[in-house]
Amino acid sequence: MTRLPVPWRLVLVVAACYAAGSLSSFLLFASSSTGAVLFLPAGVTLSALVLTDRRRWPWILATAALVELVVDRSQGIGPVAVWGFVLANTAEPLVGASLLRRFAPSPDLSRRRDLGAFLLCGVLAGPLVGALVGSVTIHVSQGPDVLDGLLPFWAGDGLGALTVGGAVLTWRLDRGRSGAPGPLLRAVLLLLTAVVTAAVFWPDAVPLAYLTLPWLFWLAVRYGVAVVTEAGLVVAVTANVMTVLGRGPWARLSDSPRMEAAVLQVFIAVAVLGAWLLAVEIAERERARGASRRETAARRRVEALQEVTAGLATAATTDAIAEVLVRSGIGLLADAGAVGITTADGTRLRVWTTSGQVGDLPLDDLSALATAARRHAPVRSWSPSALAVPARAAGRTFGALEFRFADEAAVDDDGAAMARTLAELMAPALHRARLYEEEREAAHQLQRAFLPxxxxxxxxxxxxxxxxxxxxxxxxxxxxxxxxxxxxxxxxxxxxxxxxxxxxxxxxxxxxxxxxxxxxxxxxxxxxxxxxxxxxxxxxxxxxxxxxxxxxxxxxxxxxxxxxxxxxxxxxxxxxxxxxxxxxxxxxxxxxxxxxxxxxxxxxxxxxxxxxxxxxxxxxxxxxxxxxxxxxxxxxxxxxxxxxxxxxxxxxxxxxxxxxxxxxxxxxxxxxxxxxxxxxxxxxxxxxxxxxxx
Missing domain, CATH: 3.60.40.10 (PPM-type phosphatase domain)
Structure with missing residues (x-):
């Protein structure tokens, strides 16, 4: 059996993030006299498991267990409780990630179905397992009733999985997405989120905390799922910090820590999930509109391709074939382009452009069009952006098609396939036209010979x-x-x-x-x-x-x-x-x-x-x-x-x-x-x- 190398980069990232989250939670617990609850490491371990191969899961879980052990001991927790918390905080992400991967192998949290699986498996089921183990551990080590520790433990871990796990798992959605904010704008938006949350939580007499909802909803509409989940994490941390400092609308519930913790975490969960669901709905509609546009474009492209096919089928000469392709073919996928047909002696290309120009080009020219015809293979150039494909039939290259694009990223796999299809239609049409023109020229010669x-x-x-x-x-x-x-x-x-x-x-x-x-x-x-x-x-x-x-x-x-x-x-x-x-x-x-x-x-x-x-x-x-x-x-x-x-x-x-x-x-x-x-x-x-x- 092959022994896998230690994934040190993964181990170090998980260890650093888990330790930072765990220490932050301890600071909140230690400073809270009102019961603020937020366990950030729950989301760290869950997202690490979901994003990596199962063969690396033991390293992630071992890292989390080791960091949990060290941090807990450093905070003066007894050995029995430490091992109970280690078990709780490794079983919880293992259950959540296993279930999530079962129902959504590659979860896309901008889709309703995958988001539902994430909430049920990663935010509810996994933290429930951890809460059961953790509340029993608290009961055994400290004496409180199991139910007294169950709900806070479950809420803290669930909120950590929701905010941290959601932010990590949706971050990759913005990679390469058109309109996604860059790092600087992202940092400004998250800073503004912290400022807005702190500002609305500052008064304890006037309930302004709900003003975080319009801000999160605006982020959902303007920037989408990834920014909303990151902002949700900032809201969760900031709201808990402000509550620990005695600020916010629930300061009056300080005599009922469990009630305060429950109301605070429910508010954070509802605010984040509400904005998240709005962003998901917008993304789903955009995908539906995009799919509809693609289907419409594909249908129009097929109809146009049928028109080109019919035109090529009736075009009897090379000139007529070039006119069909310039008029109807190139525009199917490019902004401009040209048709090149090799001359009878095979040394030049006769070129027709979409701008209406007709001329000759040496076959040894360095242009993409001539290069594709000379090398009998597709050629891609970047300045300007162009794709040229040869037209080959019966073992011969009869010419080439060149497609020019205003956008450098305009050529996708579908576009390249369409270019090859047009070239494949062009080649036999040219082969047929060449035979016809040779026959016609022979007939002309014969008729001229018969003229008196x-x-x-x-x-x-x-x-x-x-x-x-x-x-x-x-x-x-x-x-x-x-x-x-x-x-x-x-x-x-x-x-x-x-x-x-x-x-x-x-x-x-x-x-x-x-x-x-x-x-x-x-x-x-x-x-x-x-x-x-x-x-x-x-x-x-x-x-x-x-x-x-x-x-x-x-x-x-x-x-x-x-x-x-x-x-x-x-x-x-x-x-x-x-x-x-x-x-x-x-x-x-x-x-x-x-x-x-x-x-x-x-x-x-x-x-x-x-x-x-x-x-x-x-x-x-x-x-x-x-x-x-x-x-x-x-x-x-x-x-x-x-x-x-x-x-x-x-x-x-x-x-x-x-x-x-x-x-x-x-x-x-x-x-x-x-x-x-x-x-x-x-x-x-x-x-x-x-x-x-x-």
């Missing part, structure tokens, strides 16, 4: 084209357009639509696009021959079946337009304020024709604008095709000017703005010049992939 390489200048025409995919997340689909010079100063142009608007449709579109340009440059029999050759080529292109194509050739010298439509919507020719569809040269889509394909020829007035498009521009599920064609004609007939880019953008905006596209859209506009200017090379407006207008 229209020459900067075409003979005798002004040209503009635009493409708008139904899948705007990837900017890719099956619709396409092209324009290119042909031998003899002619211009060829095409509009096509492959079934679908995904990568497969885009691949088929790209191959058809390339094949048409090659065939148009090699064949000189006109658009119909080009489409017939494309029919044959489409059999080797997966996904090309049922594709629709409109192809035309314009000769600026003659002003003649020759065109053919393989299942494609008719082109719209606008001359002045008149707009009409060219309905000739129509046949079935690619790979479905059963005979020669027709073509049509029209002489185009100088300055006319030809608008050709895919069916996504005019078709709507809730409307018929004729209505869409009428809308297009109405819009185009109201336009003027010679810039095909303006026409292209206006038509696209008017027919698609506010609409949810279910199919890709292509629009091309050709400004037909007069024969006299056929030799002039007109600039081509660049073909682009625009965002949805308006």
């Amino acid at each position: 390489a229209v020459p900067d200048e075409l003979p005798g025409v002004g040209f503009a084209g635009c493409y708008l995919p139904a899948d705007q997340q990837h900017d890719i689909g099956g619709d396409w357009y092209d324009a290119f010079p042909l031998p003899g100063g002619r211009v060829g142009f095409a509009v096509g639509d492959v079934v679908g608007h995904d990568l497969r449709a885009a691949a088929a579109m790209g191959r058809l696009h390339a094949a048409l340009r090659v065939l148009a440059c090699e064949l000189h029999e006109g658009p119909a021959a080009v489409l017939e050759a494309l029919d044959r080529a489409s059999s080797a292109i997966p996904g090309a079946a049922l594709a629709t194509i409109g192809y035309g050739e314009y000769d600026p010298v003659t002003g003649r337009l020759c065109y053919a439509c393989a299942g494609h919507p008719p082109p719209l020719l606008v001359t002045g304020s008149s707009a009409g569809y060219l309905a000739g040269g129509r046949s079935r889509p690619l790979a479905t024709a059963t005979g020669p394909r027709p073509q049509a020829t029209v002489d185009v007035p100088p300055g006319s604008m030809l608008v050709w498009y895919s069916d996504g521009l005019v078709e709507r599920r809730d409307d018929d095709l004729d209505a869409g064609l009428d809308r297009l004609a109405a819009v185009a007939s109201g336009l003027d000017g010679a810039d095909p880019r303006v026409w292209c953008d206006t038509v696209l905006h008017e027919l698609t703005a506010g609409q949810r596209l279910r199919d890709d859209v292509v629009v091309v506009c050709l400004r037909m010049q007069s024969p006299a200017s056929a030799a002039v090379l007109l600039p081509v407006r660049a073909a682009v992939v625009p965002s949805l207008p308006g």
Whole structure:
């Protein structure tokens, strides 16, 4: 069995306090002719036992017994009485502490339940045991009846346990408590308590002693349990001293010592307990309000966290994720902060702050944000107060979150856990966004590769084209357009639509696009021959079946337009304020024709604008095709000017703005010049992939 070392510090503290209290009590007893009763050491031993491990109890009890023996002998008490008092003053705290620890293992005397256990076990039960042993000892050694000694002994020890034990056991309640008075203020308050008590006990004719109650109640309301119990100890000692000096409202009871002692101790107990219970009630209500505030804050935090989770779930890009966290995430637990997301090369952080700033930060920066991302671990800084946590998923660190606090003590365990939760939500969202952005960038690259390489200048025409995919997340689909010079100063142009608007449709579109340009440059029999050759080529292109194509050739010298439509919507020719569809040269889509394909020829007035498009521009599920064609004609007939880019953008905006596209859209506009200017090379407006207008 391991032998425990002697707890000398504990032994010395208990010995000094017990001796001081015992000598003070003897002075009161010796000076009292009226029966003042207060045994302070009862509270010393009780509180020492309650606050220490049971394995040290023998040292505490042995110390108390030794000091009791020495003090009693020094006061001339006989050996029989001494051993009786030693037994009484060791059995009493042992019983009280054992019972109290049984019902309240870690008593918090600012709670009603624990205070009740303290009063029943430490103030009543334990002192009763001591009083029984002590009164029997007095009877045996001095002769008075047992009952004559029982009540004073019980009252003195009970009051000592209440005041001294209460003050010691509640002192720790103020450690770290916001609003608790410091040592200097505490000393001033206790000195004022002694002065007030002495002042109100000074008159013996006017009953002013009850004025200690308002003072104690004010201390209870203003400073709480710990200060009240300390003030209660001061009141008990001061009131007993004043009574011994013959002062106070009970001086007239000097002929009845037992009555005086009983009334005095009852008054002190009621005053101290009344203020103590008031302080406990206030503390309980504060705890209830605090718990309610914490529950409300926790509920709001959970609701806000759900909002952040929903926002992250729908945020498709890193920018959108950063905006969600800056707007709704950081404010859950911090006054300010920042979101840092590592760049693709892993050398920098892209930083968004709650103040609205966006910038870059080197990953080797000494800030908490960069350090957390670089070390893959949380970082805490104190000046200023900040907490940074990394966002990790799939074995990678995608960035970090930084939380900045105005209060250095603002980060508790719950706050740190919430910070980690936000980082854990941020990481997979960034992982998903990175994959999406890589996929989108690949789609952009593919779509840019499929865009037509229209020459900067075409003979005798002004040209503009635009493409708008139904899948705007990837900017890719099956619709396409092209324009290119042909031998003899002619211009060829095409509009096509492959079934679908995904990568497969885009691949088929790209191959058809390339094949048409090659065939148009090699064949000189006109658009119909080009489409017939494309029919044959489409059999080797997966996904090309049922594709629709409109192809035309314009000769600026003659002003003649020759065109053919393989299942494609008719082109719209606008001359002045008149707009009409060219309905000739129509046949079935690619790979479905059963005979020669027709073509049509029209002489185009100088300055006319030809608008050709895919069916996504005019078709709507809730409307018929004729209505869409009428809308297009109405819009185009109201336009003027010679810039095909303006026409292209206006038509696209008017027919698609506010609409949810279910199919890709292509629009091309050709400004037909007069024969006299056929030799002039007109600039081509660049073909682009625009965002949805308006």
